[in-house]
Amino acid sequence: MNVLLDVHTHTIASGHAFSTLQEMVQAAADKGLQILGITEHTGGIPGTCSDIYFRNLPVVPRQMYGVELLLGAEINIVDYDGRLDLEEKYFRFLDLRIAGLHSLCYRPGDIDQNTSAVLGAICNPHIDIISHPGDGTADLYFEPLVLAAKENGVLLEINNSSLNPYRHKEKAMGNNLEILRLCKRYGQPVILGSDAHISFSIADYHWLYPLLSATEFPEELILNDKPEAFKARLKRNREETVL
DSSP states (O other): OOOOEEOOBOOGGGSSOOOOHHHHHHHHHHTTOSEEEEEEEOTTSTTOOOHHHHHTGGGSOSEETTEEEEEEEEEEBOSTTOOBSSOGGGGGGOSEEEEEOOTTTOOOOOHHHHHHHHHHHHTSTTOOEEOOTTSSSSOOOHHHHHHHHHHHTOEEEEESGGGSGGGOOTTHHHHHHHHHHHHHHHTOOEEEEOOBSSGGGTTOOTTTHHHHHHTTOOGGGBOTTOHHHHHHHHHHHHHHOOO
16 A cells, blocks of 8 residues: 555644654655545643634644645543533634544543444545554444444544554454454445554554454555545535534
């Protein structure tokens, strides 16, 4: 697979990452990417940018060093109904809208409550991607998530950072294998995410490749080498949702 995009990354604006926006885009250019997504954490994560950061995203050029830049947010799911911690009035400034569970912002319940939380985000017409659903932050039923993602045009991310041994995400490998098998069964595309917090990690999916091999996951269902197909999904989501 010729990787051409990575759409889940963070800069120093997220408070616990280590490269600037321009450093990230330059690294993406050096790696031959066509598209880089930068999706800063929203307010529930300590040290991240305030909401006004997202309001001011229009000032940033969307082409740098030959790379198309998509700017957005990784928004926290905060309750069992799938409510988010960024007000909808900011969504129109976001090229990408990712939602996910983070232990600092979400108190896990039972598996039904947790699954309801993620389903609520998937069914939110403004959301494009669910970040690291398999990382084990909360126990989830994955089959209904895959089916809902397929129905709602949402991508489930297979997250490289979650599999890094230093993260001690003991359930991540098994969960992501299950997600891949279900996506393969139902013909649901996935997006690989580096979750890079430093420029050197952009488009690094090396922890994921053994999982793709183990599941014999079809390359046609991976969008990281299909920038036009990825952008077409975003366009469709925007056309179907008027803010």
